[in-house]
Amino acid sequence: MTKTFEPLDSGSIPRYAGLPTFMRLPVAEPSQVDIALLGLPFDLGVTNRAGTRHGPRELRNQSSLMRRVHHVTGLSPYDRARVADCGDVLTDPFDLMRSLDLITAHYAGVKAAGALPLTAGGDHLISLPILRGLVQGSLATDGPVGLIQFDAHSDTYDSFFNGARYTHGTPFRRAIEEGLIDPKRFIQIGLRGAISDAGNYDYAREMGVRIVFIEELVARGVDDVMAEAREIVGDRPTYVTFDIDGIDPSQAPGTGTPEIGGFSTREAQAMVRLLDGLNLIGADLVEVAPPFDPSGLTALTGATILFELLCVLAGAVERRAR
Amino acid sequence: MTKTFEPLDSGSIPRYAGLPTFMRLPVAEPSQVDIALLGLPFDLGVTNRAGTRHGPRELRNQSSLMRRVHHVTGLSPYDRARVADCGDVLTDPFDLMRSLDLITAHYAGVKAAGALPLTAGGDHLISLPILRGLVQGSLATDGPVGLIQFDAHSDTYDSFFNGARYTHGTPFRRAIEEGLIDPKRFIQIGLRGAISDAGNYDYAREMGVRIVFIEELVARGVDDVMAEAREIVGDRPTYVTFDIDGIDPSQAPGTGTPEIGGFSTREAQAMVRLLDGLNLIGADLVEVAPPFDPSGLTALTGATILFELLCVLAGAVERRAR
Amino acid sequence: MTKTFEPLDSGSIPRYAGLPTFMRLPVAEPSQVDIALLGLPFDLGVTNRAGTRHGPRELRNQSSLMRRVHHVTGLSPYDRARVADCGDVLTDPFDLMRSLDLITAHYAGVKAAGALPLTAGGDHLISLPILRGLVQGSLATDGPVGLIQFDAHSDTYDSFFNGARYTHGTPFRRAIEEGLIDPKRFIQIGLRGAISDAGNYDYAREMGVRIVFIEELVARGVDDVMAEAREIVGDRPTYVTFDIDGIDPSQAPGTGTPEIGGFSTREAQAMVRLLDGLNLIGADLVEVAPPFDPSGLTALTGATILFELLCVLAGAVERRAR
């Protein structure tokens, strides 16, 4: 692999200068890269507080604080894979269903171009059309994918408000129904918070989804839980979705449905690092809502999680290249 | 008229205590009142920054600072009309077109109950279904109504994003097309800001809508402009719509499309007071977006404009009762 | 028990719509319910930063995010007890001593009505008149009650500023002196922060109050400490008071006397859940000061702790009903 794209050097060009692309990377087309950083400004799926449409811009902004080399591995993702800011995925602000189709087509294109997508959302509904774009085309041959979800909520509700089936509370039920993900290779980590009905988790449980509530995570520790997660998804293709509200709201207040008592950023970083070696096909970071983030901390947290995800994706790219 | 509803007495019950209903009024049904204060939490019509779905709650909250008697007229609207908080108009957060129908039906009901609606929005698209509810039923007999619009924008665009015809930038074009308002009895006051295309005002002008840009308002003064406004709408039924972004963003920053150089609250209050004596059928105050209003000033401004509108509506009620 | 009161269904009515009652519950009288949610807007007891008078309103506001069923127990408090928003307790903003009497009388009334009070304060002084209202009437027959206090401060000072004996730093000394609480059945958890004088804890210690500093809590863990707490209060009537400043200020910055290094919300939730099975007569959540809470996180934390307290109170109601 020829190393092609590098972030601006913050020792030469101050972090406050220049256009805020993701990680201060060049802008490029998916076909030019191994990993495509994408913005997906979208919040038509929210049930209460909107604002995630502004997420990609602030995540780009705060990502100016990121650097090149991971301090634990000593490796730079930019040495292991070609990475660039591939712009925003456009949707239709007045048409939810058309937007889902636009997103699906966009990600099918990214996949066709040979790049792994790393997406900055957007509300959690976007994971559904992303999965459609990545999986539908090869469903007949390759079958559904595995899924590791970091989140405070299960997002496997059936519907809201007079039968709305496409919301940020329903994407993974749809994805299971559509055969995009294999519920037996699906683990949810960090769930918590009161629920609307005692049966809210029934569907997921019946389908075989593994739910790790925050209480279990705290009791067992991240190493043990992540070992189980790795076993569940195995070595087959797996997608990763990280809802920022999985993290405690003291570290990520700017989100639509905050739940106190979440996992810490330290735990989050440790868990993402333990994704290394999996057969990853992409990842997303969702639910950063800048209007509710006066200090910018949520976007900083989100940008750092994006960097951690980028590092494990770069490892996946590198392994495939060998 | 029997005086029935009074705000809580802030000399007995502190303003910080009690549920934040509009103006600290009791909750009642439209059939019990002359003027129905209604919340319309809605932002499916916005083209950029959402958040007006949270408007009614914060307008109620800040309305705790309002008092009973207007200091210029020395009159209390609560002595002149029965007024209550008639709750929120429910919509469908995932279905724009169904929401419009729900709103239309709701206002037809308010009208049938004999109450004048004073609405706290919500984005500006809500004025369309409100007008449908108030006008459609009597269109055959009474014809379209007049409209006085305080605003930074004309909101007479044709469409956005792939033909979206129902947005907060299009309600009054639709209302003219549907025959709900008489463009010859329609005046827009305070418009300003760059436009997307030189022809953006063409439709309004061709239909005969009177546009008063901020520059003209400043040059002529509010008395002169409002005299013209009163002449334009005459003594036939007239609706009033007040977009908070007409006011300068220093006094109303929490809105989706702020434009600097607006009219002041002093000018706004003077203009609303000069609506007294018109044949008013209702009014709305729209585009307060609390997520962009850290200090709460926008909601305070909005609540005070609602009080001013309430006073002139109470006058209209009183005159009809005579 | 007939199930009577339910929160608004957030799958039908969006969380941003409707009046912000506690937990989106109906408004009712104490005599209609088993558990009365009460607001107590009050801050005449503060020694430095005021603002808790605005606490109940913001706690109600953020409680719109709460749901019905506890995710760990799988139980809904609304299935186990009749619960409603019983409004605000009114006080006199210019007369501290009269306010204490008004509060005392109010809670005596709640007790007489047969409801357990769950109060959203207000500064910590309110626990004194609440205890008076709940205990004084039955003191001759039943004696003092036990108390579990989650807090950063002991609140057992004698006086401030020229002999002020009724402040948010003194309620529990007064309550011991008045025989309302049994100091041998009184445990304080989470205390920390520098003190004004080396003897500040002497009174509490001499009376037999058990003080668990944060350092001990961290060293032993919440399970061990709560086992001790349960043993200390035993199966006799016990009140619970939760000062939001017990929680770390990163998770609850909006309070008058923040102390860094507190327990986390995860620990707080775990501790409150371990109150289940105790003979509880009521609880309060105090010291939420919205003017110092720009992000609303403190009120969200407080509302969630109120929900956790509600769940254990509902268990107490259910057990008594059997």
Add this chain to the structure above:
Amino acid sequence: MTKTFEPLDSGSIPRYAGLPTFMRLPVAEPSQVDIALLGLPFDLGVTNRAGTRHGPRELRNQSSLMRRVHHVTGLSPYDRARVADCGDVLTDPFDLMRSLDLITAHYAGVKAAGALPLTAGGDHLISLPILRGLVQGSLATDGPVGLIQFDAHSDTYDSFFNGARYTHGTPFRRAIEEGLIDPKRFIQIGLRGAISDAGNYDYAREMGVRIVFIEELVARGVDDVMAEAREIVGDRPTYVTFDIDGIDPSQAPGTGTPEIGGFSTREAQAMVRLLDGLNLIGADLVEVAPPFDPSGLTALTGATILFELLCVLAGAVERRAR
């Protein structure tokens, strides 16, 4: 007069360095100066939002931005009078009536020391004990004083909440009743906002107080109104009280009872400058509430008004010295 006290030179010592005394002046005793800048941290008189107890500290903080020489007159108050920061007036946070006595005694002392007090409040109730301290001792010989009040509210209510007669809504009724001010030499400028009862202004009017509502101020202009004000108070001793809520909340949002539609800072400065030449005995600037002032603009506005007041007071000192 020997020039004694000078602000720190911002050309040598940066504004961000050093202790934030008023105007970066030295700390001194009233007996050492002609004009005593005093902080009066107090908010026991507020009926709704507290926080003015934190006013003096933030006013000191923002006053670091002030400079030496008035740009219109070309004169420095520090060349015309000895001015220093004379510290805070201490009160009793739990005893309103005792606090009033402490304040009265303090200002009697300032007067005895020969200094004119310029006070940074604190809520508006403080003007009453300040006037007591300045006037009571010489009432028999000199009679009541004149008063010029810049404000959104009349503050001549009789009482609140069960007969509370000492609140920030009542000081000037008390001051008239106590014979401290001559109602015929009392003018209120900028009043506005709805009132609780149509008779709220009756007392002031019956006593002969001149009320200039904001509408009249706008219509006539500041020059004309101030000419009348000067005529009303004449050349006898006069006190000036400036409630920051007289200024529009866009320029002074951090206050307990904001009213939109106020006078601007430009108008405020022009009015204060027109006090030059009057026989001034002191002045205060009240109702700055930092917890409601996230941007610090209110304190900056307040500090600048304090500087303007200082300049006219220095003129009064200079004239007497001649």
Add this chain to the structure above:
Amino acid sequence: MTKTFEPLDSGSIPRYAGLPTFMRLPVAEPSQVDIALLGLPFDLGVTNRAGTRHGPRELRNQSSLMRRVHHVTGLSPYDRARVADCGDVLTDPFDLMRSLDLITAHYAGVKAAGALPLTAGGDHLISLPILRGLVQGSLATDGPVGLIQFDAHSDTYDSFFNGARYTHGTPFRRAIEEGLIDPKRFIQIGLRGAISDAGNYDYAREMGVRIVFIEELVARGVDDVMAEAREIVGDRPTYVTFDIDGIDPSQAPGTGTPEIGGFSTREAQAMVRLLDGLNLIGADLVEVAPPFDPSGLTALTGATILFELLCVLAGAVERRAR
């Protein structure tokens, strides 16, 4: 002229999507355009509150709200001139003098490329090296240029802190000394605020600079003052510098040295529009400091002033092309 560069169409691509370039324009080189929009992130010249290094990024961000066509003239600058975002001018964060040289060289290059620079600062010191870059090369042949300055401060101090001669309080003294600007063709509009020394304006006055204090501007009105300004600079080459602190801090709080009582945005817009027809060689907008701008209003105001400046510069381009 071939129309080349257009902003993204906000009717197709939502304003929240895409990279925040100035006015949503393409990125290009100065040699490709008639007007080069440039960011100059820099705050080494500030004497108190820093933060203008973050100005360009937030001005770009808020400029997403701008549109194409000026509503008063009905003209689009993009129809009259080729305009693009030409990136940031890089400086050395640790070397003030080297930074001035870097800036000078950059603007000499812009001039050589044939583009008029419109700069988003940065503190006010940047105007000095910009003028050097634009004027030094042609000084022998063309002589100094005229200057119109909108500002609260004169910025003609000699030095600060032990002789610092290059600060944001000194650029125009240096520019006069260096012969870059003709003091007889130099007008300053909006000055106000106390000064450090009665002689602070002496230098400017002695050199013949015309100072219009805010009081004169208010008394005469913007039309009259701008007529004088146009006469002063005449038809020879003129530069325009707009310090955001000239605008009242209620409309532009996020700046290092706010002064209350400034001109309004309405007045600012009117004044900039009256620059039309002058022989302009460039312009800058300086002193936007985002860390002190929590609501983003200052950057919105600044972005709108940039658009107004762009419109008059486009007129100058068009006239020259004829």
Add this chain to the structure above:
Amino acid sequence: MTKTFEPLDSGSIPRYAGLPTFMRLPVAEPSQVDIALLGLPFDLGVTNRAGTRHGPRELRNQSSLMRRVHHVTGLSPYDRARVADCGDVLTDPFDLMRSLDLITAHYAGVKAAGALPLTAGGDHLISLPILRGLVQGSLATDGPVGLIQFDAHSDTYDSFFNGARYTHGTPFRRAIEEGLIDPKRFIQIGLRGAISDAGNYDYAREMGVRIVFIEELVARGVDDVMAEAREIVGDRPTYVTFDIDGIDPSQAPGTGTPEIGGFSTREAQAMVRLLDGLNLIGADLVEVAPPFDPSGLTALTGATILFELLCVLAGAVERRAR
């Protein structure tokens, strides 16, 4: 030792009253005290976000919340040592190198006066001239000192931006090069975050500096790591530097280079307490940037760490006095 200086008694003088000196202590000269609390407002060393020049003022402000006696040891630093606020160290805002010399001279003077300095910064570059002032004079006789650094970053870079060698990323490389600190007696605790280059830690490692990344700290616990730290520095003279960004940004968001996943305040306090008994010659707390700290939590955290550092310094003073 004669106890001389005491903080204001918050039981008599409310915390909101009085000038905000450090810990509400008197102002004094270094020669009068054992421990000199010093402000060092400075941010010329920052590479990205400035603002630490405002740190000392806000640290003083929030330190009003501190009290006298440490709750774990039961000891008051004011009983063990004479402590006062010794004012701000002045620097030259436009001359980095001159500023370093001014700081060096100032601390040499503090040392000569016999006081231990406890400094509130300022960016991290200040540790270099502080060490120069404390160590250079006795280098020939006593040799270099030990250093314990709590931080997210190593700050041992060589240079930035065209060879800038004096920045907040380079102080400890310079200090090692200058022989001020013994790299073998130097431990860095809490490091984390991506780095610009894989070799960023090479210099420190080659010199023998002990780096404890956050991952190791979490794995081993604070007791174990601090035992190692104590062993590394031994009983010879040691300086302590605490960068607030070592603490997690949820507890200290207001800093220039936040890194998520840091140690908690609980861990920070535990670590500082374990410095007790070391041969301390001074300490600093740096990188508090108030413009990025809207809630004030960072300054509160910083002030509390200053108190913890003060307690261990007081122990060092007391031991030497025996």
